[in-house]
Amino acid sequence: MAQEETTFGSAIADARKKKGWSLKDLCANVLREDGDAISPQYLNDIEHDRRSPSSDRMVTQFAEALGLDPDWLYYLAGRFPADLRDKGLSQSEVTTLMVAFRGGPPRKSGR
Known part of the structure; x- marks a missing residue:
C-alpha cells in the first residue's frame, strides 16, 4: 500500500x-x-x-x-517564506538555488 x-x-x-x-x-x-x-x-x-x-x-x-x-x-x-522573497534575488540566483534544491541540472525552458 x-x-x-x-x-x-x-x-x-x-x-x-x-x-x-x-x-x-x-x-x-x-x-x-x-x-x-x-x-x-x-x-x-x-x-x-x-x-x-x-x-x-x-x-x-x-x-x-x-x-x-x-x-x-x-x-x-x-x-516561499517572506525572508526569502524579500532578498530581491535575480532570476539567475533563483535558478541556482532551485537547481541546488533539486540536486540536478537546470530544467529546460518550456516545461
Missing part, C-alpha cells in the same frame, strides 16, 4: 490531533488579519485541502501553535 502524501492540511490535522486539540482549540491560536480567530469551518477546509492558509502570518501561527517547523509548512503550502 502506497504511503499517503503529506499535505499542508494533513500535517495540520495530524499535529492538532496529536495535541488532543479540537478544531476550536486550534482556531483560538490562529488569527485572521483583523485579529479575530479563524472559524472551525475554515480550519476544516484547510485540513481537508479545500483551502490554503491566506497569509504568511497564518502559516507561522500554525507552526507556532502546533510546534511544527515553519519552513516545512511553507513548503507544504507551496510558498
Whole structure:
C-alpha cells in the first residue's frame, strides 16, 4: 500500500490531533488579519485541502501553535517564506538555488 502524501492540511490535522486539540482549540491560536480567530469551518477546509492558509502570518501561527517547523509548512503550502522573497534575488540566483534544491541540472525552458 502506497504511503499517503503529506499535505499542508494533513500535517495540520495530524499535529492538532496529536495535541488532543479540537478544531476550536486550534482556531483560538490562529488569527485572521483583523485579529479575530479563524472559524472551525475554515480550519476544516484547510485540513481537508479545500483551502490554503491566506497569509504568511497564518502559516507561522500554525507552526507556532502546533510546534511544527515553519519552513516545512511553507513548503507544504507551496510558498516561499517572506525572508526569502524579500532578498530581491535575480532570476539567475533563483535558478541556482532551485537547481541546488533539486540536486540536478537546470530544467529546460518550456516545461
